[in-house]
Amino acid sequence: MEIALYKVEAKATWCPGCGDFAVLRALQIALASLELNPKDVVIVSGIGCSSNLPGFLNSYGFHGLHGRAVPVASGIKLANHDLNVIIAGGDGDGYGIGLGHFIHAMRRNLDITYVVMNNQVYGLTTGQAAPTSEKGMLTKSTPQGVLEGPVNPIALALVSGATFVARGFSGDADHLAKLTEDGIKHKGFSLIDIMSPCVTYNRQNTYQWFRERVYRLEEDNHDVLNMDQALKRSREWEDRIPLGIFYKDTKPTYESGEQVLKDMPLVHQPIDRTVELVKELIQDFT
Amino acid sequence: MPLPKSEVVVRTAGAAGDGIAATGETFAKVCSRSGLHVFAYNSYQSVIRGGFVWLQVRAGRTKVQSHGAGTDFLIALNSRELERHANDVVKGGGILYNKDKVKPKPGLIRDDITQYALPVLDITAKHGKNPILQNTVALGALVKILKIDFSVLSGVLSDTFGSRKKAALEANLAVSQAGYEYAETFETVDFALDLDYNTRRPVMTGNQALALGAVAAGCKFYAAYPMTPASSILHWLAATSTRTGILVKQAEDEIAVLNMAIGAAFAGVRSMVGTSGGGFSLMSEAIGLAGQTETPVVIISSQRGGPSTGLPTKTEQADLFQALGASQGDYPKIVLAPSTVDDCFSSIVEAFNLAEKFQVPVIVLSDLYLSEHMESLDGIDLDFSIERGEFAKPDVGSIDSKNGFKRYAFTESGVSPRSFPGRAGTVFQASSDEHDDAANIISDVFTDEEMRTRMFQKRMRKMERILPELAPPRLEGKNAADLTLIGWGSTYGMIREAVSTLGEEGMTLNHLHIKYMLPFHAKQVKEILESCRNTLTVESNYTGQLSRLIRMETGFDIKHQLLKYDGEPFYPGQIITKVREVNN
Numbered sequence: 001m002e003i004a005l006y007k008v009e010a011k012a013t014w015c016p017g018c019g020d021f022a023v024l025r026a027l028q029i030a031l032a033s034l035e036l037n038p039k040d041v042v043i044v045s046g047i048g049c050s051s052n053l054p055g056f057l058n059s060y061g062f063h064g065l066h067g068r069a070v071p072v073a074s075g076i077k078l079a080n081h082d083l084n085v086i087i088a089g090g091d092g093d094g095y096g097i098g099l100g101h102f103i104h105a106m107r108r109n110l111d112i113t114y115v116v117m118n119n120q121v122y123g124l125t126t127g128q129a130a131p132t133s134e135k136g137m138l139t140k141s142t143p144q145g146v147l148e149g150p151v152n153p154i155a156l157a158l159v160s161g162a163t164f165v166a167r168g169f170s171g172d173a174d175h176l177a178k179l180t181e182d183g184i185k186h187k188g189f190s191l192i193d194i195m196s197p198c199v200t201y202n203r204q205n206t207y208q209w210f211r212e213r214v215y216r217l218e219e220d221n222h223d224v225l226n227m228d229q230a231l232k233r234s235r236e237w238e239d240r241i242p243l244g245i246f247y248k249d250t251k252p253t254y255e256s257g258e259q260v261l262k263d264m265p266l267v268h269q270p271i272d273r274t275v276e277l278v279k280e281l282i283q284d285f286t
Numbered sequence: 287m288p289l290p291k292s293e294v295v296v297r298t299a300g301a302a303g304d305g306i307a308a309t310g311e312t313f314a315k316v317c318s319r320s321g322l323h324v325f326a327y328n329s330y331q332s333v334i335r336g337g338f339v340w341l342q343v344r345a346g347r348t349k350v351q352s353h354g355a356g357t358d359f360l361i362a363l364n365s366r367e368l369e370r371h372a373n374d375v376v377k378g379g380g381i382l383y384n385k386d387k388v389k390p391k392p393g394l395i396r397d398d399i400t401q402y403a404l405p406v407l408d409i410t411a412k413h414g415k416n417p418i419l420q421n422t423v424a425l426g427a428l429v430k431i432l433k434i435d436f437s438v439l440s441g442v443l444s445d446t447f448g449s450r451k452k453a454a455l456e457a458n459l460a461v462s463q464a465g466y467e468y469a470e471t472f473e474t475v476d477f478a479l480d481l482d483y484n485t486r487r488p489v490m491t492g493n494q495a496l497a498l499g500a501v502a503a504g505c506k507f508y509a510a511y512p513m514t515p516a517s518s519i520l521h522w523l524a525a526t527s528t529r530t531g532i533l534v535k536q537a538e539d540e541i542a543v544l545n546m547a548i549g550a551a552f553a554g555v556r557s558m559v560g561t562s563g564g565g566f567s568l569m570s571e572a573i574g575l576a577g578q579t580e581t582p583v584v585i586i587s588s589q590r591g592g593p594s595t596g597l598p599t600k601t602e603q604a605d606l607f608q609a610l611g612a613s614q615g616d617y618p619k620i621v622l623a624p625s626t627v628d629d630c631f632s633s634i635v636e637a638f639n640l641a642e643k644f645q646v647p648v649i650v651l652s653d654l655y656l657s658e659h660m661e662s663l664d665g666i667d668l669d670f671s672i673e674r675g676e677f678a679k680p681d682v683g684s685i686d687s688k689n690g691f692k693r694y695a696f697t698e699s700g701v702s703p704r705s706f707p708g709r710a711g712t713v714f715q716a717s718s719d720e721h722d723d724a725a726n727i728i729s730d731v732f733t734d735e736e737m738r739t740r741m742f743q744k745r746m747r748k749m750e751r752i753l754p755e756l757a758p759p760r761l762e763g764k765n766a767a768d769l770t771l772i773g774w775g776s777t778y779g780m781i782r783e784a785v786s787t788l789g790e791e792g793m794t795l796n797h798l799h800i801k802y803m804l805p806f807h808a809k810q811v812k813e814i815l816e817s818c819r820n821t822l823t824v825e826s827n828y829t830g831q832l833s834r835l836i837r838m839e840t841g842f843d844i845k846h847q848l849l850k851y852d853g854e855p856f857y858p859g860q861i862i863t864k865v866r867e868v869n870n
C-alpha cells in the first residue's frame with residue numbers, strides 16, 4: 001500500500017531534527033509494507049513529545065495518560081485481538097512512571113508491538129533527568145549530575161519474557177523501518193527500543209555520539225535464538241552499541257491461552273442472551 | 287406444642303481458619319430451603335489464622351433486614367470465643383460447643399440458657415482428623431434443635447461438595463447426621479420455626495449480586511487487583527468466566543486495572559472494575575481519562591474502614607467525597623450507591639446503560655457490609671433492557687482518514703455517536719488532551735479558546751440529561767412524621783427495621799434513602815426535607831458525608847446525626863436509642 005495512506009493532514013510538531021520523525025516514518029513504511037488497513041491498526045500512547053506520535057499517523061489511536069499506554073493497549077488487544085495494536089512512547093513514559101506495566105506486559109506476552117523513543121531525557125517537560133539518562137548527566141533537575149545508574153531496557157526485556165527484543169536508531173532509517181516491520185509481524189510482545197535523539201535537551205547522546213558507536217548485530221555474528229548471547233550483548237554500551245534484533249522466541253501468546261477468546265474476539269461475542277444465563281447461574285445460590 | 291417462632295438468630299464464633307464462613311453459608315442455605323428469609327453478616331479480621339471471627343445468621347418467616355442483635359443460639363468453637371459471646375445469648379437461648387475442647391467456666395453460661403455439649407471427638411473419630419468437621423457436627427445438632435428436617439441439610443451439603451469431592455461429602459454427611467441424632471438426647475426446647483419446604487429463595491452476598499448484575503448487563507471484561515472487600519467479585523467472576531464469557535484479568539495494580547478496562551471499552555466491549563478506597567485512589571487519574579475520552583466504564587468501589595489501610599475487614603461509608611472528587615478537572619460522571627443485595631444487581635445493569643448511553647464513567651459505591659453480607663432474595667428484577675447508546679454508522683466504502691470522522695460531534699444532548707477500532711470510515715484518536723470535534727488535539731500549538739469552551743460545554747451538557755433518567759428520591763412511610771431518618775447504602779435495612787419497630791410503639795417516622803449522589807436531585811431532596819418536621823442522618827463515617835453533600839447541594843441543614851466509625855455495622859438498637867433521644 002501507499003505510504004501516503006498512513007499520513008494525516010496535521011504536521012508533526014516535533015523540533016526540527018528530533019529523532020521521532022524517523023520513528024513515525026519507519027512506522028508508516030512498515031504498515032504500508034505489511035498492507036495493514038488503517039481501520040485495523042490502533043496506536044496507543046501516553047504523554048511526552050514521543051507520545052504525540054499517534055496524532056501524526058493515520059490509524060485508530062488512543063492518546064492516554066503519562067505512563068499508562070501499556071495497560072490501555074492490553075485492554076484493547078484483549079477486547080479485540082484481531083486488531084494490530086502498537087504502543088508508542090518515550091523512555092520516561094515506559095521505563096520511568098510506567099516501568100511496572102512494561103515488565104508485566106512482557107511476561108504476559110500479548111501480541112503487541114512496543115516502540116519506545118528513547119532520548120534519555122524528559123523532552124516535553126523541558127529537559128529533566130530520565131531513568132535512562134547516563135550517570136553524571138547534567139539536566140535541569142540534576143545540576144550536579146545524575147547520581148543513579150540508568151535502566152537497561154534491553155536486559156530488562158530479556159529477563160522479563162519479551163519474545164522479540166530489538167534496538168533501533170533514528171539515524172539509521174532503513175534499518176529502523178525493517179526492524180519495525182519485523183516487530184509488528186512477530187506474534188507476541190515485541191520491544192523496539194529506539195535511540196531517538198532529543199536535539200533540544202540532550203546534548204550528550206547526539207546523532208554523532210551514536211554514529212561513533214553503533215554496529216548491527218546481524219553483521220556481527222549474533223544468534224537471535226541464544227538468550228545468553230543476547231544478555232551479553234545487552235550489556236554493551238560505552239564503546240560499542242548494538243542495533244538490531246537481540247532475541248526472538250516463539251512462546252504462545254496470552255490471548256491464545258485465554259479460554260474465553262477461543263471462538264472469536266470479545267467484541268464480536270453477542271450479549272443478547274444474558275437473562276437466560278442469569279437464570280441458570282442463580283441456581284447455584286439456592 | 288411449642289409456639290411457632292417467626293425468627294431465629296444463630297451466631298458461630300471462632301478463629302480465622304475455622305471454616306466459619308462456609309458453615310454460615312451452609313446454614314443460610316438450609317434456612318432458605320426451609321422457606322425462611324435470611325440475612326448473614328461475617329465479622330472478621332485481616333489474618334488468615336487466628337483473630338476473632340463470628341458470623342451471625344438471622345432467619346425469619348418475614349423479610350429480615352439486618353443481622354439482628356440478640357443471639358438465640360451460639361456455636362462456640364473455642365473457650366475464648368465462648369467467653370466473649372456467652373452473654374449475648376438471650377434468655378431461653380442455647381449454646382452449642384465441642385465438649386472435648388471447650389470447658390465453660392462455672393457461672394459463665396447463665397442458668398436461663400441451655401447448654402449443648404457435643405462429644406465431637408467420638409462422633410468424628412471415624413472420619414479423620416479434619417478439625418473443621420466440628421462445625422458440621424454442630425450444624426447437625428442445631429438443625430435438629432430447630433426442628434428442621436435433616437434432608438434439607440444433607441441436600442445443601444451434597445450440592446456444596448458435589449460429586450467432585452466425594453470423600454469430603456461422605457464425612458460431612460456422616461458427622462452431621464451423627465450430630466443430628468445426638469441432639470435427640472437433648473431435652474426439647476420450646477422452639478419451632480414456621481417452616482415451608484416448598485419455597486426456596488436464592489441466597490447471595492452483595493458482591494455476588496454486583497457480579498451477577500455484570501453478567502446480566504452483558505459485561506465482557508472485568509479487571510481487578512485483589513482488595514477486601516471487593517475481592518469476592520473477582521473470585522466469583524473468575525470462577526464462572528467460562529460459563530459467562532466474561533474475560534477476567536487480575537492486573538499488576540489498580541492503575542493498570544482501570545486503564546485496561548478503558549482500553550477494552552474503547553475497543554467496544556462493556557467493561558468493569560472493582561476495588562476499595564486504596565485501589566480507587568490509584569484509579570483516580572484514569573477516571574478523569576474516561577470522562578475526557580468519553581469512554582463508558584463501570585467502577586465499583588466497596589468502602590472499608592479508612593483512612594489509609596485503616597480497617598481492611600471492617601465496614602464504613604467514608605469514601606463518598608473521594609468518589610465525588612476523584613480526578614482533576616470538571617468532567618461528567620455518575621456516582622450511585624445501591625442499598626440492598628437486589629439493588630446491587632439492578633444497579634450494575636443501570637450503571638452500564640447509563641455509562642454507554644452517556645459515554646461517562648459510572649462509580650458504584652458499595653461498602654463492606656453491603657458487599658459481604660448474605661441475604662435471601664425474593665427475586666431479582668430481570669425485566670431490563672441493554673441500552674448501548676448511539677453508534678456512528680460504519681462507512682464501509684470510504685477511505686479512512688483520521689480527520690474525517692467527528693467522534694466528538696457537537697450535539698444538543700452532548701452525546702456524540704461513538705465508534706470503535708476495526709470499524710470502517712470512523713478512524714479517530716481518543717485523547718486525554720483537550721481536542722476538537724474531530725478529535726484533533728488543541729492543547730499544543732493553538733489552544734483555541736472558543737473550541738475549548740464549546741467542547742467543555744458539550745461534555746458537561748450530558749449531566750443535565752442524566753438527571754431526569756434517575757429515579758427521584760422518595761420518602762418511605764407516612765408523609766407527616768415526627769422524624770425523618772436519612773441514609774445511604776447499606777444502612778437501608780437497619781433504618782427500615784428501626785422505623786418499623788418504633789412504629790409499632792406508636793412513633794411516626796419516615797425514611798429517605800439517597801441512591802444517586804452525582805448528579806444530585808437537589809430540587810426534590812430540598813422539597814422533601816423542607817416538608818419534614820425533624821431530620822436525622824444515619825451514616826458510618828466521622829464527618830457526616832451525606833449531610834455535607836445535602837447541605838452543599840440544597841443548602842438544607844440536617845438537624846441530627848448518628849455517626850458510627852468503629853468498624854462494625856449499625857444495630858437497629860443503636861438507631862432506636864438515638865431516635866428516642868432526638869424525639870424527646
Ligand SMILES: Cc1ncc(C[n+]2csc(CCOP(=O)(O)OP(=O)(O)O)c2C)c(N)n1
Pocket residue numbers: 047048049050051066089090091092093094117119121122123124125130
Ligand atoms: C502523572 C503525570 N506526571 C507528570 C506528567 C508530566 N510529564 C509529561 S511528559 C513527561 C515526561 C516525558 O518524557 P518521555 O516519556 O521520555 O517523553 P519525551 O518527551 O522525552 O519524548 C512528564 C514528566 C504528566 N503528564 N502526568
Ligand code: SF4
Pocket residue numbers: 013014015017018019020049050119123124197198199200201
Ligand atoms: S524537545 Fe526533544 S524530544 Fe521533544 S520534540 Fe524537541 S527534540 Fe524531540
Ligand SMILES: [Mg+2]
Pocket residue numbers: 048090091092117118119120121122123130
Ligand atoms: Mg524521553
